[in-house]
Amino acid sequence: MSLLENNWLLLVTVGVLSGMLSGTFGVGAGIIMIPALVFMSMGQKDAQAISLAVMAPMALMGAWRYHMNPEITLNLRIALWIALGSLAGAWIGAQFAGVLGGVTLRRLFAVLMIFVAIRILTFKT
DSSP states (O other): OOHHHHOHHHHHHHHHHHHHHHHHHOOOGGGTHHHHHHHTTOOHHHHHHHHHHHHHHHHHHHHHHHHTOTTOOOOHHHHHHHHHHHHHHHHHHHHHHHHSOHHHHHHHHHHHHHHHHHHHHHOOO
16 A cells, blocks of 8 residues: 555545536546645656546545525536537547556646646636
8 A cells, every 4th residue: 555545635626626626616636636636746647547446436535515506507408419429529538548648648638737827817708
């Protein structure tokens, strides 16, 4: 068992922070969880696998909480169509990630995060 596996309090803290950001901003687990796990000496691919494993229950909890808010409309038909597409996309993406080296994957992830951050900062509503 690794040192990281024995540090349950640190892992729960990462989960709470990831869940809070997911629920607040609608972001996936990867924005906080992957960098945090990599920072704690976990490999990029392992961190991504864990992030994907916890994403479904975290997202379902957040979606349910949003659904309970009468000011928010959760269109399940749209969500289901996107979910169908995301299943195929996740399969293809995981296959692609499997052939990349960990450093290359981490750099591509960083570029994606920078691109998204710039897009968010410059988006005009």
